[in-house]
Amino acid sequence: MVVPPENAPPDNDVLWARSLHYAHDGAPALVDVSLGVRQGEILALTGPRGSGKTTLLRCLSGQLRPTEGEVWFNSVPVHTMGDLSRERLRRDRFGWIGPEPQLLPELKAWENAALPLLLAGASHRAAKHTACEWLDRLDIGSFARKRPASLTRAECQRVALARALVTVPSVIYADEPTAPLHRADRALLLRTLTTAARSHEITVLLATDDEATAAVADRHLTLVDGRLAGTGAVSPLPDTPEGQAACSLSA
Numbered sequence: 001m002v003v004p005p006e007n008a009p010p011d012n013d014v015l016w017a018r019s020l021h022y023a024h025d026g027a028p029a030l031v032d033v034s035l036g037v038r039q040g041e042i043l044a045l046t047g048p049r050g051s052g053k054t055t056l057l058r059c060l061s062g063q064l065r066p067t068e069g070e071v072w073f074n075s076v077p078v079h080t081m082g083d084l085s086r087e088r089l090r091r092d093r094f095g096w097i098g099p100e101p102q103l104l105p106e107l108k109a110w111e112n113a114a115l116p117l118l119l120a121g122a123s124h125r126a127a128k129h130t131a132c133e134w135l136d137r138l139d140i141g142s143f144a145r146k147r148p149a150s151l152t153r154a155e156c157q158r159v160a161l162a163r164a165l166v167t168v169p170s171v172i173y174a175d176e177p178t179a180p181l182h183r184a185d186r187a188l189l190l191r192t193l194t195t196a197a198r199s200h201e202i203t204v205l206l207a208t209d210d211e212a213t214a215a216v217a218d219r220h221l222t223l224v225d226g227r228l229a230g231t232g233a234v235s236p237l238p239d240t241p242e243g244q245a246a247c248s249l250s251a
C-alpha cells in the first residue's frame with residue numbers, strides 16, 4: 001500500500017493551497033491563504049481592488065511562486081515544480097482569461113483561439129476545427145478569419161474565452177473577465193463559461209468585484225488586504241454528485 005506523505009492535500013480537491021504568502025517587492029499581497037477547490041466547482045474570489053485576487057490566481061496557476069506556502073494540483077505539488085513543468089501544466093491543464101483579451105494582433109481570431117492546441121502539438125486542421133467550434137458557441141464563428149483589430153473589445157474577449165476553453169482544461173482562472181464588457185456581453189460570456197464548466201466538469205476560479213458576476217458561483221471567498229476574510233455559498237449547489245461534492249475550505 002502506498003502511504004501518502006503526511007502533509008499531502010486531501011485527494012478530493014483538484015486544487016489545494018496551504019498558508020500562501022506572497023509579497024510584491026517586499027509589500028505583502030497574500031498573507032496565510034489556504035483553500036481547497038473541488039472538481040467542477042465554480043468559486044468566486046471577491047474583495048475590493050488591491051485585495052490580492054489576481055496575485056492569488058497567479059500563485060494558484062503557477063505563474064508566480066509563492067514566497068511561502070504550498071500549491072497542489074491533483075495531489076501534485078506545483079510550488080516545487082521547475083519552470084518548464086509549470087509552463088507545461090499551465091498550457092495543458094489550465095486556462096486563463098483576464099480583463100484584457102491580450103490577443104496576438106497578427107493572428108486571425110481562430111488562430112488566437114487555437115494557440116494552446118497548436119503549442120501542444122495538435123495538427124493545424126484539428127486545432128482549427130476545435131477553435132472554430134468554440135467560436136461558434138460564442139456566436140462569433142463568422143469572425144473566425146478576422147484579426148483582432150477589426151473586432152470589438154467584446155468580440156476579442158469572446159475569442160480570449162474560446163482560447164481558455166479550447167483544451168477543455170481542468171481549471172480556468174478567470175480574472176475579472178467581464179470587467180471590460182457591457183451588460184449583454186457580460187451575460188453571454190458568463191453563460192458560456194458556466195455552461196462549459198458544468199458540462200465538462202471544469203473548475204473555475206472567478207476573481208471579481210462585481211456582485212452579479214460572483215452570483216454565478218457555487219461558493220465565494222472574500223479577500224481583504226491579502227487575507228481570507230469570509231466565505232459562503234452563493235447559490236444552492238445543484239442536486240448532482242458533482243454539486244454535492246463541490247464544497248471544501250480549509251482556511
Ligand SMILES: Nc1ncnc2c1ncn2[C@@H]1O[C@H](COP(=O)(O)OP(=O)(O)OP(=O)(O)O)[C@@H](O)[C@H]1O
Nearest residue numbers: 024025028029047048049050051052053054055056
Ligand atoms: N506587479 C506588481 N508589483 C508591485 N505591486 C503589485 C503588483 N501587482 C499587484 N501589486 C500590489 O499587490 C496588492 C494586491 O494586488 P492584486 O492585483 O493581486 O489585487 P486585486 O484584488 O486583484 O486588485 P484589482 O481588482 O485592482 O486587480 C496591491 O496592493 C497591488 O498594488
